[in-house]
Amino acid sequence: MARSDHGVTPQSEDFSAWYNELVPKAQLADRGPVRGTMVIRPYGYRLWELLQAEIDRRIKDTGHQNAYFPLLIPESFLRREAEHVEGFAPELAVVTHAGGKELEEPLIIRPTSETVIGEMMAKWISSHRDLPLLLNQWANMVRWELRPRLFLRTTEFLWQEGHTAHADEADAMRETMLALELYAEVARDVAAMPVVLGEKTPGERFAGAQRTFTIEGMMRDGRALQAGTSHFMGTNFAKAFGIQYTAESGQLELCHTTSWGMSTRMIGGIIMTHGDDQGLVLPPRLAPYQVVIVPIGRDEQWDAVVAAARDLAARLAAAGIRVHTDEREQLSPGFKFNDWELRGAPVRLELGPRDLAAGTAVMVRRLGDAGKEQIALADAPGILAGVLEEFQEFLRRRATEFRDSHTQVVDDWDSFTRAVSGGWALAFHCGQPSCEDDIKAQTAATPRCIPLDGPPETGICIYCDAPSAYGKRLIFGRAY
Numbered sequence: 001m002a003r004s005d006h007g008v009t010p011q012s013e014d015f016s017a018w019y020n021e022l023v024p025k026a027q028l029a030d031r032g033p034v035r036g037t038m039v040i041r042p043y044g045y046r047l048w049e050l051l052q053a054e055i056d057r058r059i060k061d062t063g064h065q066n067a068y069f070p071l072l073i074p075e076s077f078l079r080r081e082a083e084h085v086e087g088f089a090p091e092l093a094v095v096t097h098a099g100g101k102e103l104e105e106p107l108i109i110r111p112t113s114e115t116v117i118g119e120m121m122a123k124w125i126s127s128h129r130d131l132p133l134l135l136n137q138w139a140n141m142v143r144w145e146l147r148p149r150l151f152l153r154t155t156e157f158l159w160q161e162g163h164t165a166h167a168d169e170a171d172a173m174r175e176t177m178l179a180l181e182l183y184a185e186v187a188r189d190v191a192a193m194p195v196v197l198g199e200k201t202p203g204e205r206f207a208g209a210q211r212t213f214t215i216e217g218m219m220r221d222g223r224a225l226q227a228g229t230s231h232f233m234g235t236n237f238a239k240a241f242g243i244q245y246t247a248e249s250g251q252l253e254l255c256h257t258t259s260w261g262m263s264t265r266m267i268g269g270i271i272m273t274h275g276d277d278q279g280l281v282l283p284p285r286l287a288p289y290q291v292v293i294v295p296i297g298r299d300e301q302w303d304a305v306v307a308a309a310r311d312l313a314a315r316l317a318a319a320g321i322r323v324h325t326d327e328r329e330q331l332s333p334g335f336k337f338n339d340w341e342l343r344g345a346p347v348r349l350e351l352g353p354r355d356l357a358a359g360t361a362v363m364v365r366r367l368g369d370a371g372k373e374q375i376a377l378a379d380a381p382g383i384l385a386g387v388l389e390e391f392q393e394f395l396r397r398r399a400t401e402f403r404d405s406h407t408q409v410v411d412d413w414d415s416f417t418r419a420v421s422g423g424w425a426l427a428f429h430c431g432q433p434s435c436e437d438d439i440k441a442q443t444a445a446t447p448r449c450i451p452l453d454g455p456p457e458t459g460i461c462i463y464c465d466a467p468s469a470y471g472k473r474l475i476f477g478r479a480y
């Protein structure tokens with residue numbers, strides 16, 4: 001198989017191999033000793049921290065508070081909500097021994113925390129004055145993965161999970177949509193990943209939810225990635241855990257609850273939305289290093305260019321730019337250029353003795369037609385702030401154009417199969433789960449969502465010709 005200069009299989013040749021080779025090579029993450037586990041390396045963890053900060057700020061700005069709940073959950077808790085336990089059973093890791101003996105009741109390592117949080121909510125909520133209760137937790141989860149892939153499907157992963165309780169259905173639905181909008185904003189404005197907001201069909205709902213909403217992004221191989229979900233639970237968990245309150249009337253009522261999550265999976269989405277044959281392309285708002293300075297010079301010149309590079313870095317940092325100076329002496333400039341392309345730094349600055357004498361540096365963007373550009377060192381902070389903003393917007397526009405040009409409205413089966421082989425199809429569906437299964441068996445495509453902003457339309461099912469359900473077209477695609 002042909003390889004690029006950096007030893008990664010080109011994306012255009014084998015997308016899956018490209019991804020699997022790139023993630024460790026770019027030093028984002030490595031496979032852990034236990035199959036399915038992931039070691040997040042500092043470069044990948046910094047990316048996660050930056051994403052986490054953007055999500056966390058929005059969660060707090062909308063009135064939620066962070067808390068922390070235990071990793072271990074009594075097995076009996078999961079059984080209290082029948083659909084919930086059935087949905088999660090195949091993925092559970094169970095602790096049967098501890099303290100040197102067999103436990104009376106096995107403990108589950110949390111796959112999600114509705115049950116333990118529901119138990120505590122029941123204890124804390126008694127009056128309508130205690131509502132709404134708006135909680136969020138940042139934590140690790142364990143769901144046993146049979147086909148693991150770094151970031152996308154790992155047995156242990158990191159996420160936030162919002163859990164809220166409300167007096168009535170309308171308030172809980174508002175919350176469900178608020179979380180969905182929050183995720184869409186993070187994806188679009190921070191990760192430069194345009195997403196479709198939609199509702200899952202009953203077959204794709206979260207185990208125990210009454211309604212599940214999703215944001216779906218398109219990866220550069222045309223597949224869909226579910227990048228965040230928000231669930232309206234109705235009173236399902238309130239019934240199972242006794243989450244109730246005394247209304248103003250004095251009547252005892254069940255709460256309506258929600259939960260919503262975004263995880264380290266999103267990093268996989270960022271890699272697959274923007275990356276190319278040369279490697280990662282990171283959106284400036286999440287790039288651990290937005291600018292990398294490569295000093296170039298031999299022997300007696302080296303000290304002078306390094307000193308100038310450090311001075312430039314300090315001025316960029318003072319302007320709020322995340323910058324790194326690559327001072328590795330044993331490596332050639334060419335190697336460093338390739339390395340930072342592979343690792344997705346949005347902008348590179350080359351600084352040699354001649355540049356230094358002229359008071360300039362050579363600026364190279366990770367993507368685009370601009371080529372090499374001379375910039376004045378004196379003006380560098382202002383110029384780079386603008387270039388980074390433009391680059392962020394360029395990535396978002398490019399991803400949006402890619403998605404739109406790989407999405408087709410289809411009304412016949414041949415067009416459907418062609419559309420989902422390299423992108424998304426907008427098609428009518430009858431709403432029958434067995435029909436969804438048949439489509440999946442034949443094409444590997446599933447209904448990704450019923451798009452919220454899809455125009456009202458009716459027709460006949462793309463597969464079985466029965467009348468369409470949902471009052472609009474669904475998005476179908478192959479998914480991660």
Ligand SMILES: [Zn+2]
Binds near residue numbers: 432461465466
């Ligand atoms: Zn059908």
